[in-house]
Amino acid sequence: MDAKPSAEDRELHRMQARAFAYFLKECDPVTGLIADKTAPNWPASVAATGLALACYPVAVERGLMPHDDAVQRRRKPLRFFHQAPQGEQPDATGYKGFYYHFLDMRSGRRAWHCELSTVDSGFLIAGMLAAACYFEDDTPDQREIRDLATALYERVDWRWAQNGRATLTHGWKPETGFLKYRWEGYDEALLLYVLALGSPTHAVTPDAYAAWVSTYEWMKCYDIDYVYSGPLFTHQLSHVWIDVRGIPDAFTRAKSRDYFDNSRRATQVQHR
Numbered sequence: 694m695d696a697k698p699s700a701e702d703r704e705l706h707r708m709q710a711r712a713f714a715y716f717l718k719e720c721d722p723v724t725g726l727i728a729d730k731t732a733p734n735w736p737a738s739v740a741a742t743g744l745a746l747a748c749y750p751v752a753v754e755r756g757l758m759p760h761d762d763a764v765q766r767r768r769k770p771l772r773f774f775h776q777a778p779q780g781e782q783p784d785a786t787g788y789k790g791f792y793y794h795f796l797d798m799r800s801g802r803r804a805w806h807c808e809l810s811t812v813d814s815g816f817l818i819a820g821m822l823a824a825a826c827y828f829e830d831d832t833p834d835q836r837e838i839r840d841l842a843t844a845l846y847e848r849v850d851w852r853w854a855q856n857g858r859a860t861l862t863h864g865w866k867p868e869t870g871f872l873k874y875r876w877e878g879y880d881e882a883l884l885l886y887v888l889a890l891g892s893p894t895h896a897v898t899p900d901a902y903a904a905w906v907s908t909y910e911w912m913k914c915y916d917i918d919y920v921y922s923g924p925l926f927t928h929q930l931s932h933v934w935i936d937v938r939g940i941p942d943a944f945t946r947a948k949s950r951d952y953f954d955n956s957r958r959a960t961q962v963q964h965r
Contacts, residue, residue, distance in 0.1 A: 725770030736804035746820030750827035771841040790849030808864035851889035859904035877908040884931035
């Protein structure tokens with residue numbers, strides 16, 4: 694006989710259900726895009742859409758959504774992004790396989806004058822690949838999910854986003870070109886560089902990752918030493934998709950730890 698769930702388990706399930714409810718309530722029924730926040734007439738965020746795509750399998754496993762419903766919800770935004778206009782025109786959905794940070798919920802076109810965001814596109818692509826990994830049955834719907842996710846990943850031109858240097862830029866605008874900022878210093882871009890390194894079509898060289906790591910700041914806060922990044926989410930987001938426990942790179946190996954332990958230390962700093 695199964696043990697009765699503890700009060701802690703029940704509270705965790707309640708929190709998971711309420712968090713997941715956001716992705717159900719704030720989803721456009723046509724495009725499958727997810728609103729950035731609940732304010733009236735607010736646009737979709739490609740990052741929020743990527744997180745939703747990653748959450749659907751979790752919802753199935755937690756009993757929050759039927760498997761078939763998750764398949765249909767996953768397929769809709771993948772179809773949308775595959776068919777959405779890519780180009781230099783200022784009202785497109787994306788360019789070079791990347792997407793604008795904010796999109797109109799219904800049309801899926803660029804909202805405001807926002808940037809083509811490399812990292813938010815990375816969250817979206819990671820959510821798509823999570824779908825491809827989870828929905829692995831040999832059915833037409835699930836094969837389509839895998840095929841679309843693969844095609845969308847292969848379309849991203851990571852080398853273009855370097856704009857002639859090793860590190861990746863933050864993004865691009867059709868009116869002004871590349872943004873002046875780059876993904877340098879430890880942050881949520883760990884996921885971005887892993888996706889760029891692993892691309893089957895437009896992969897960056899290992900020099901890109903080495904250049905990013907060379908900009909790290911090692912710091913001691915509240916008697917805890919770690920690879921520094923201020924906001925806690927920057928230490929957490931990549932871990933949604935990548936299990937880095939026991940996988941150090943040259944930098945963390947020299948410090949006798951991995952990024953999982955580093956994020957734990959960052960959490961302890963925030964707590965203190």
